[in-house]
Amino acid sequence: MKLNIFDRLIGAVSPKAGAARAAWRIQYEAYRGNYDASDSGRLQSQWKSQNLSAEMTDRYERDVVRARARDLERNSDVMNSVLKSFKRNVIGSGLQVRVTTEDQEIDQVLEKAWEKWCKSINCDVTGTQSFNQIVRMCIQRKVADGGILVLKRYTSQGFLPFQLQVLEVDELDTAQIRPKNSENKVVGGIEYNSWNRPEGYWIRQYSIDGYTLSEPVYVRAKEVIFYYTKKRPFQVREISDLSPVLTRIKDMNEFITAVTLKEKIAACLAVFIKRILPSGVAGRGRNFSGETVSYEGKRVVPGMIMEMNAGDEAQMLNPAGQGSDATAFLKTQQRMISSGSGLSYEATSRDMSETNYASARQSMIEDDLAYEEEKELLVESFLNEVYETFVISCWLKGIISPADFWTEKDKYMKHEWVVKPKRWIDPYKEANANAVALKTGQKTFQQICAESGRDWKKVVDEMAEAREYAEEKGINLDTMLFGIATGGGKGDEEVNDKKQKGSHAEKSAG
Numbered sequence: 441m442k443l444n445i446f447d448r449l450i451g452a453v454s455p456k457a458g459a460a461r462a463a464w465r466i467q468y469e470a471y472r473g474n475y476d477a478s479d480s481g482r483l484q485s486q487w488k489s490q491n492l493s494a495e496m497t498d499r500y501e502r503d504v505v506r507a508r509a510r511d512l513e514r515n516s517d518v519m520n521s522v523l524k525s526f527k528r529n530v531i532g533s534g535l536q537v538r539v540t541t542e543d544q545e546i547d548q549v550l551e552k553a554w555e556k557w558c559k560s561i562n563c564d565v566t567g568t569q570s571f572n573q574i575v576r577m578c579i580q581r582k583v584a585d586g587g588i589l590v591l592k593r594y595t596s597q598g599f600l601p602f603q604l605q606v607l608e609v610d611e612l613d614t615a616q617i618r619p620k621n622s623e624n625k626v627v628g629g630i631e632y633n634s635w636n637r638p639e640g641y642w643i644r645q646y647s648i649d650g651y652t653l654s655e656p657v658y659v660r661a662k663e664v665i666f667y668y669t670k671k672r673p674f675q676v677r678e679i680s681d682l683s684p685v686l687t688r689i690k691d692m693n694e695f696i697t698a699v700t701l702k703e704k705i706a707a708c709l710a711v712f713i714k715r716i717l718p719s720g721v722a723g724r725g726r727n728f729s730g731e732t733v734s735y736e737g738k739r740v741v742p743g744m745i746m747e748m749n750a751g752d753e754a755q756m757l758n759p760a761g762q763g764s765d766a767t768a769f770l771k772t773q774q775r776m777i778s779s780g781s782g783l784s785y786e787a788t789s790r791d792m793s794e795t796n797y798a799s800a801r802q803s804m805i806e807d808d809l810a811y812e813e814e815k816e817l818l819v820e821s822f823l824n825e826v827y828e829t830f831v832i833s834c835w836l837k838g839i840i841s842p843a844d845f846w847t848e849k850d851k852y853m854k855h856e857w858v859v860k861p862k863r864w865i866d867p868y869k870e871a872n873a874n875a876v877a878l879k880t881g882q883k884t885f886q887q888i889c890a891e892s893g894r895d896w897k898k899v900v901d902e903m904a905e906a907r908e909y910a911e912e913k914g915i916n917l918d919t920m921l922f923g924i925a926t927g928g929g930k931g932d933e934e935v936n937d938k939k940q941k942g943s944h945a946e947k948s949a950g
Contacts, residue, residue: 494675495627502586502679506609508690509584509680516693518774521788522682522781527580529787529811530818533860534572537827538895540854546840550831553599553839557830562598565605571826574606578667578822579814585609587668587678589641590822591659592829602833604826607643609668609678613656616642620658628677630666631658636674638666667822685780692773699766714753782810800865819857828853858895 451458512519537554539547557563558571569577574590581588589607597603612629619626620640624633631640638661645653668678680686733749748754775785784803786792792800831853835845845852877883889896910917 494672495677498675498677498679499628502677505680505683505686506585508686509682512686512689512693513584516689518689518692518777518788519682521790522685522777522783523580523583525781525783525787525807526583526811526814527576529807530579530814531572531575531859535575535823536858536860536895538856538858538897540856541852542854543842546842546852549840550834553834554827554830556599557602559599562600563604565593565595565597565603567597571604574604575818575823577606579818581608582667582669582678583681585678586680586683587666589643590665590667590826591643592663592665592826600830600833600837602829611644611646612677613642613644616656629656630676632676636676637661638664641666665822665825667818669817682781685777688773688777688780692770692777695766695769695773710756714755715749715751782813783807797866797869804865815859823857827855858890 447458447461450461509519513523537551539550539554541547541550560570560573561567563569563571564574578588578590585608587609589609589611591605591607593603593605594601595603614629616626616629619631621631621633624631624639626632626642629642630638631642633639640661641659641664642656643659644656647653669681671679682689733747738746771785771789774789778785778788781788784807786795786800786803787807795803831840834840835842835852840852842848842852874883874888878885878888886896889899907917
């Protein structure tokens with residue numbers, strides 16, 4: 441054990457105390473915890489942490505994290521690459537609902553009514569966004585801010601009384617501490633009962649220019665959809681989904697800015713003139729005979745020919761660049777940002793230069809798992825609630841009028857969400873794989889249609905409609921597409937007649 445200056449001083453004054461100090465130091469340094477992660481030695485001395493409730497952990501940092509996330513959203517291309525990956529993949533190119541009440545007439549009526557309600561003029565209180573656009577905005581705000589509020593409003597502006605009002609989480613009045621019900625408590629602008637179940641939301645009231653108008657308004661919980669990810673049992677408010685990677689995104693942006701500035705400087709050509717006779721006060725060695733050339737204001741231009749003073753020398757300044765060295769660093773940073781967001785490097789960077797079909801397919805599968813998790817939360821927390829309120833509004837408006845609606849409400853609420861299909865990486869391989877899976881029973885026709893974002897019943901109806909129309913025109917689609925003669929069309933009858941005539945001719949000739 442190496443003695444420090446204090447050990448030597450104590451040992452010089454009191455050898456006994458010095459020996460005791462040395463013995464205690466040996467015991468302390470020999471002690472090692474059961475977990476490296478709990479070590480408080482020199483290497484982990486700066487790792488400060490504490491256990492707090494979810495609300496205490498987030499309360500004083502939630503607004504700062506959200507503000508920084510929004511700043512990066514406004515100014516960072518890397519941040520937007522992550523946000524847009526979620527926005528364009530969670531619901532793809534749009535959502536469709538398939539009503540499954542087992543009453544075909546009601547199914548068709550509700551599907552047509554839903555298509556009409558989804559227009560901006562009917563579903564949005566502001567009349568500016570369609571339902572798909574609202575959903576995409578909610579996804580982006582949920583990833584960046586951590587959550588978003590959607591209020592169910594009842595107006596006379598649209599096709600149905602039911603409309604949506606979207607509010608940011610900033611609208612929650614965190615200064616409100618007095619509950620409407622004395623038995624409840626208000627935390628972060630949300631009023632909870634004794635089971636920590638939301639019973640109401642205190643919403644700040646702003647004018648369109650952003651200034652507070654009046655006291656906050658209390659909105660019942662059943663009229664509010666709070667779309668956010670709950671990560672801890674007693675978490676009551678949101679925190680940005682990208683909080684683990686915000687600092688890395690900021691560092692990457694600053695590095696890119698610094699490298700860009702350095703490359704700009706490196707791209708500039710600077711010329712220095714080294715004079716044989718320096719300018720200054722006249723003295724010994726100064727030659728004033730003849731005319732001298734002045735370099736002041738001179739610039740280097742293409743095709744330039746210039747005579748210099750005798751003995752003067754032109755020297756170039758060409759600083760070394762950093763661009764090639766930055767590539768590996770930026771790729772590593774992008775990969776870490778992507779993985780921290782649950783996505784692949786290719787999904788956020790759009791760089792496919794290092795992928796083949798197999799690796800691209802595997803990355804897409806892993807990304808889809810991340811998108812499916814978000815889609816599940818979106819459907820269960822937001823979309824189902826909106827659709828069920830829509831169906832109730834249709835019944836109240838008289839668009840559908842079954843007498844047993846309230847007693848059999850679950851039956852009339854049945855539906856499925858269908859996402860429009862994604863583009864395939866290799867359509868031929870994907871189609872062959874689906875054909876093999878279908879023949880071997882590994883997948884059903886319904887599964888294959890669902891994976892491609894289509895309603896299998898509509899697919900069957902379209903196939904039957906196409907075959908029926910082709911037969912009316914004398915074309916057999918099975919023969920044309922698969923080389924199979926089924927004998928279902930006029931063209932087949934003509935072929936069969938020709939074959940029979942040919943066989944009769946051969947018999948009579950024989």
